[in-house]
Amino acid sequence: GNSVTQMEGPVTLSEEAFLTINCTYTATGYPSLFWYVQYPGEGLQLLLKATKADDKGSNKGFEATYRKETTSFHLEKGSVQVSDSAVYFCALSSYSSASKIIFGSGTRLSIRP
Amino acid sequence: GAVVSQHPSRVICKSGTSVKIECRSLDFQATTMFWYRQFPKQSLMLMATSNEGSKATYEQGVEKDKFLINHASLTLSTLTVTSAHPEDSSFYICSARVAAGTSGTDTQYFGPGTRLTVL
Numbered sequence: 001g002n003s004v005t006q007m008e009g010p011v012t013l014s015e016e017a018f019l020t021i022n023c024t025y026t027a028t029g030y031p032s033l034f035w036y037v038q039y040p041g042e043g044l045q046l047l048l049k050a051t052k053a054d055d056k057g058s059n060k061g062f063e064a065t066y067r068k069e070t071t072s073f074h075l076e077k078g079s080v081q082v083s084d085s086a087v088y089f090c091a092l093s094s095y096s097s098a099s100k101i102i103f104g105s106g107t108r109l110s111i112r113p
Numbered sequence: 114g115a116v117v118s119q120h121p122s123r124v125i126c127k128s129g130t131s132v133k134i135e136c137r138s139l140d141f142q143a144t145t146m147f148w149y150r151q152f153p154k155q156s157l158m159l160m161a162t163s164n165e166g167s168k169a170t171y172e173q174g175v176e177k178d179k180f181l182i183n184h185a186s187l188t189l190s191t192l193t194v195t196s197a198h199p200e201d202s203s204f205y206i207c208s209a210r211v212a213a214g215t216s217g218t219d220t221q222y223f224g225p226g227t228r229l230t231v232l
Contacts, residue, residue, distance in 0.1 A: 036223070041226075041228075042213070042225050042226065043119070043206050043223045043224050043225040043226040044157070044208075044223040045116075045223070046220065046221075046223075048221065049220070089156065089157070091214065093133075093219065093221075099160075099210070099219045100147070100159060100162070101147075101208075101221055103156045103157050104156065105156045106154075106155070106156050108154070
């Protein structure tokens with residue numbers, strides 16, 4: 001079945017450091033891929049998405065590229081800020097899963113001033 | 114962008130009582146909404162798919178008599194936790210699906226969540 005695997009946290013970085021959170025997926029067909037962010041005590045917000053191979057999603061300085069050959073959708077940001085501290089979820093959706101979203105386990109990111 | 118609200122944001126109740134949580138799409142219509150449960154420091158677990166005008170579809174292992182879902186209109190779905198017990202304490206999150214447009218893919222927008230504590 002479809003699944004998402006992302007790197008375990010917590011990840012702790014200093015402000016202005018480079019961020020990578022790895023995400024790989026297993027899916028039949030051609031899934032859409034997403035990164036969601038959850039700030040403390042809040043629901044999920046869609047951060048970015050990509051719907052086909054080689055698409056790059058980007059938002060708020062974050063970006064991720066849909067790599068079909070490596071079945072990956074790694075999240076990157078060149079210079080993180082304290083306000084980026086949150087939990088990040090990689091996810092996929094496909095017609096084979098009735099368009100339900102399948103989430104990874106989440107990666108907690110903490111940024112030190 | 115699409116906004117989804119939940120009410121209440123936080124509720125504390127006594128064991129044995131029922132609690133209703135509302136999920137509303139504020140600026141769009143959603144024929145399909147989803148209910149998730151999230152335990153501390155864990156990912157979201159899909160509980161059920163709520164379809165406007167028809168019965169909800171529950172995921173395996175979710176008791177439909179325990180978690181009653183009603184999707185009475187295109188902008189409102191409710192989750193009622195019946196005869197709540199301490200083990201039902203959790204963070205409940207709903208989402209509303211926006212059908213694929215030119216992007217060719219559906220997108221879900223999430224509510225802010227409801228924290229339920231059962232004493």
